[in-house]
Amino acid sequence: MTANAVLSESLEDYLEAIFHIIAEKQAARAKDISRQLKVAGSSVTGALRSLAKKGLINYAPYDLITLTPAGRKAAKDVVRRHEALRDFFVNVLAVGYAEADEAACRIEHVISKNILERLIQFAEFVEICPRGGSKWIAGFGYHCDHGDTRENCEKCISLILEDLKRKKTGGKSMSIINLKDLKQGQRARVEKITARGDTNKRLVEMGVTPGAVIEVERLAPLGDPVEVKVKGYHLSLRKSEAEGIDVELI
Amino acid sequence: MTANAVLSESLEDYLEAIFHIIAEKQAARAKDISRQLKVAGSSVTGALRSLAKKGLINYAPYDLITLTPAGRKAAKDVVRRHEALRDFFVNVLAVGYAEADEAACRIEHVISKNILERLIQFAEFVEICPRGGSKWIAGFGYHCDHGDTRENCEKCISLILEDLKRKKTGGKSMSIINLKDLKQGQRARVEKITARGDTNKRLVEMGVTPGAVIEVERLAPLGDPVEVKVKGYHLSLRKSEAEGIDVELI
DNA sequence: ACAAAATGTTAGGCACGCCTTATTTTTTTA
DNA sequence: TAAAAAAATAAGGCGTGCCTAACATTTTGT
Numbered sequence: 001m002t003a004n005a006v007l008s009e010s011l012e013d014y015l016e017a018i019f020h021i022i023a024e025k026q027a028a029r030a031k032d033i034s035r036q037l038k039v040a041g042s043s044v045t046g047a048l049r050s051l052a053k054k055g056l057i058n059y060a061p062y063d064l065i066t067l068t069p070a071g072r073k074a075a076k077d078v079v080r081r082h083e084a085l086r087d088f089f090v091n092v093l094a095v096g097y098a099e100a101d102e103a104a105c106r107i108e109h110v111i112s113k114n115i116l117e118r119l120i121q122f123a124e125f126v127e128i129c130p131r132g133g134s135k136w137i138a139g140f141g142y143h144c145d146h147g148d149t150r151e152n153c154e155k156c157i158s159l160i161l162e163d164l165k166r167k168k169t170g171g172k173s174m175s176i177i178n179l180k181d182l183k184q185g186q187r188a189r190v191e192k193i194t195a196r197g198d199t200n201k202r203l204v205e206m207g208v209t210p211g212a213v214i215e216v217e218r219l220a221p222l223g224d225p226v227e228v229k230v231k232g233y234h235l236s237l238r239k240s241e242a243e244g245i246d247v248e249l250i
Numbered sequence: 251m252t253a254n255a256v257l258s259e260s261l262e263d264y265l266e267a268i269f270h271i272i273a274e275k276q277a278a279r280a281k282d283i284s285r286q287l288k289v290a291g292s293s294v295t296g297a298l299r300s301l302a303k304k305g306l307i308n309y310a311p312y313d314l315i316t317l318t319p320a321g322r323k324a325a326k327d328v329v330r331r332h333e334a335l336r337d338f339f340v341n342v343l344a345v346g347y348a349e350a351d352e353a354a355c356r357i358e359h360v361i362s363k364n365i366l367e368r369l370i371q372f373a374e375f376v377e378i379c380p381r382g383g384s385k386w387i388a389g390f391g392y393h394c395d396h397g398d399t400r401e402n403c404e405k406c407i408s409l410i411l412e413d414l415k416r417k418k419t420g421g422k423s424m425s426i427i428n429l430k431d432l433k434q435g436q437r438a439r440v441e442k443i444t445a446r447g448d449t450n451k452r453l454v455e456m457g458v459t460p461g462a463v464i465e466v467e468r469l470a471p472l473g474d475p476v477e478v479k480v481k482g483y484h485l486s487l488r489k490s491e492a493e494g495i496d497v498e499l500i
Numbered sequence: 501a502c503a504a505a506a507t508g509t510t511a512g513g514c515a516c517g518c519c520t521t522a523t524t525t526t527t528t529t530a
Numbered sequence: 531t532a533a534a535a536a537a538a539t540a541a542g543g544c545g546t547g548c549c550t551a552a553c554a555t556t557t558t559g560t
Contacts, residue, residue: 010518029537045539061538062525115349115353125389131381280509
């Protein structure tokens, strides 16, 4: 019941594991957790008691384990840190997924809020800035493997020139579309929030602001709701909300 | 005496503190360490015994503390991680020094070798790639504070165009100079290693390769030796070695 | 040189977080 | 439905890393 108890690294790991198990199969059992975290069953019992005492999980001996609202919030926070770090390593540093995931696992416990937000913003910036982009990251990968020479930079510059020409011919109105028209897995840059009033407010609060990168994670059959990821947060938007967001495909 | 014992986070902290104290005043005392790490004196005694047992420090009760060669190597490694992280946070993420330093302090213990190298390379890449550079990072700072709109991107693109023009007029031979002609604090990109034979080999081993960013940290009165930083490593180069390196100012 | 102050060490304790071994409870299966 | 298997818990131990309090050894000031 404690309001905002500080979680130890290992309790964060337990919470994260529970979150993932529940996402797959409604409720978790101690065995699932011990298997996932590779610790003895008795260690799990102790951890579960701690988490229950902090009001983060519903737990009774021999019973299934679920997250309380506070627990879900705390778990999502850990997961967001984890995913943001992993995405940064994969998308910006061009590190392999497995290695990135493992590194995220360790760093997620010690990174400060501010630095995390900066990392998220930087990854976003790299994607939307014309000077960045996936080609640029590919160039970084080349630089890592082969070092850099002036000739490579010349090539790089001509790539920018090509991009510029494309932009120019595309004119000022590019492929601005509505969020609801995106397909699953597509990413876009928020161009404008056309929603007004409360909806507008709600969207901004959730991190949906012009310039932000938004990714469609799942789309219900009728497009309602649409699950998206923005700034590391997973959001579920109603169709009416999605319609109030204009985006530009990346 | 242990060859390559794994150090706990706290022992790494102790080693790092000892390294910094010794850099300032020849030898460390337990009090210096307890003051710096903000722990009780008795904790220091225990840690020192551990470090001595691992053959990393020379330690006798009531006596001054110095690093063994192995200890110096281990300490330098920790310091490199710390500095590389801090530099990344400051130079790439545009985070304040104090905050960056504190974050580095925590992350340095858990970051993997590979990811660290990638971070170092990325920071370097941002500096030497024409698409990156300090102006680009400044743009990132703006993006963080105000979000991004298409107009900003237009400005950004015109900046690149200006850069391109400058490069064009500069022609193909830019300001390639010799490393020995750099002043203290200047940074440059390694263009070519003109040294041959053993010197060449030694330089490459130390991370001085074409494309690398090199920074002059200290310059002896007669330019021999010159202390530089490359890829997070602090090196001391003899004048004869410095003369074998052609660089381009950043 | 010798007391006072500063510094260093020992001893004992506490909290974590993990382990192993043994026991209890629940679920499966024959 | 009862024995076997699986899952969960309890008890006790270990290592780390920190603390306080008490004691030992320098160093310093006069």
